[in-house]
Every structure is written in structure tokens, then in C-alpha cells.
Amino acid sequence: MQWHFLWKLHKVLPHTLINFDLIFPQMVGLTKPTSGTAYAHGMDIRMDMDDIYTNMGVCPQHDLLWETLTGKEHLFFYARLKNLKGAALVKAVNDSLKSVTLFHGGVGDKQVGKYSGGMKRRLSVAISLIGDPKVFFLLLCFKFQPFL
Numbered sequence: 001m002q003w004h005f006l007w008k009l010h011k012v013l014p015h016t017l018i019n020f021d022l023i024f025p026q027m028v029g030l031t032k033p034t035s036g037t038a039y040a041h042g043m044d045i046r047m048d049m050d051d052i053y054t055n056m057g058v059c060p061q062h063d064l065l066w067e068t069l070t071g072k073e074h075l076f077f078y079a080r081l082k083n084l085k086g087a088a089l090v091k092a093v094n095d096s097l098k099s100v101t102l103f104h105g106g107v108g109d110k111q112v113g114k115y116s117g118g119m120k121r122r123l124s125v126a127i128s129l130i131g132d133p134k135v136f137f138l139l140l141c142f143k144f145q146p147f148l
Contacts, residue, residue, distance in 0.1 A: 024139060028058050041134040054082070057133035063120045067113035071102050071123050074112065075130055082131030096126040 025031040027038060029049040038045050040052045065074060075093040084092050097103035100122035112120060128136065 024137065028056065028137060029053065052135065055134040057128035057131070057136040059125050059128035059136070059138045061139040063124045065112045065120055065123065068111055070109050070111055071097065071115070071119075071126075072108040074123060074127055075108075078127045079130045084131060092130055096130050099129075100126045102126070 026033050026045060027040065029045065029052065033046060041055055043052050043055075045052065069077075072093060075096050076089070079089050079092050079096075094103065097108040102108050102119060102122060107115075107119070112123065115123065125138070128138070
């Protein structure tokens with residue numbers, strides 16, 4: 001996975017010059033760059049977005065979950081969007097639940113509306129990582145405080 005892109009950007013440019021509201025929509029294909037380009041797993045975001053989509057996971061800042069679906073149902077839904085089928089689908093869902101500690105005790109079979117905030121966040125991470133994406137974007141809200 002390419003975890004380093006934004007960290008490199010953050011280290012090169014002062015925080016006040018980085019407009020994440022402009023960068024992320026371009027990196028995930030919601031808007032097109034007005035000039036220049038960026039690469040995701042070696043693919044150009046101006047020309048290869050269809051290929052990038054199949055290799056990308058995005059975990060937005062706010063959890064996008066349906067309260068009446070279970071954690072497992074969410075993962076099945078998103079895994080099918082990544083074209084997983086059969087035994088590979090079931091394995092990916094179970095492995096994802098285990099990786100974010102939502103498997104044991106039937107937690108994955110409970111409606112998401114009964115999850116704590118932390119459980120919802122872990123499910124969102126699992127959803128974004130289903131299908132083994134080559135590029136992963138984790139959008140976080142944080143307040144940057146420079147060292148004085």
C-alpha cells in the first residue's frame with residue numbers, strides 16, 4: 001500500500017499550504033485536477049481512475065454506515081462491489097471482522113446502530129480495506145499544532 005504520499009506532502013509543504021479538501025477529492029476521483037497530476041500505485045489520476053478504483057480503499061472521516069445492517073452485512077455488500085465471490089467473499093468478510101476485533105462474540109452479527117463509536121470506526125476501516133486495496137486513504141480530522 002502507498003501510505004507515504006500525504007506524509008511526504010505534509011513534510012515538504014507547510015501545513016497552511018496543504019488544502020486537504022482539494023487533494024482528497026482529486027486523489028479519489030471525485031474531481032479532476034486543473035493542472036499537474038498525482039499517481040496512485042503508479043497509475044495517473046488523470047487517465048487511470050477506472051483502474052485506480054478497483055485498487056483503492058477510502059475510509060472517510062465520518063462513518064458511512066447503515067444503522068439497521070449488521071457489520072457482516074456491510075462487509076458483504078462492499079466486498080461484492082470489489083467483485084469478491086464464493087469462498088473468497090466469505091473468507092474476506094470473516095478475516096476483515098477478525099482484523100478489527102469485531103468477529104468474536106457475534107459482534108459482526110449485531111446491527112451497527114448498537115455499536116459504540118469506536119466499533120463503528122473499526123468497521124469503517126475494515127470496509128475500506130476489504131478486497132486488499134493497493135492504495136488506501138484514511139481521512140482523519142486532526143488539529144495541527146506546530147512545535148514551538
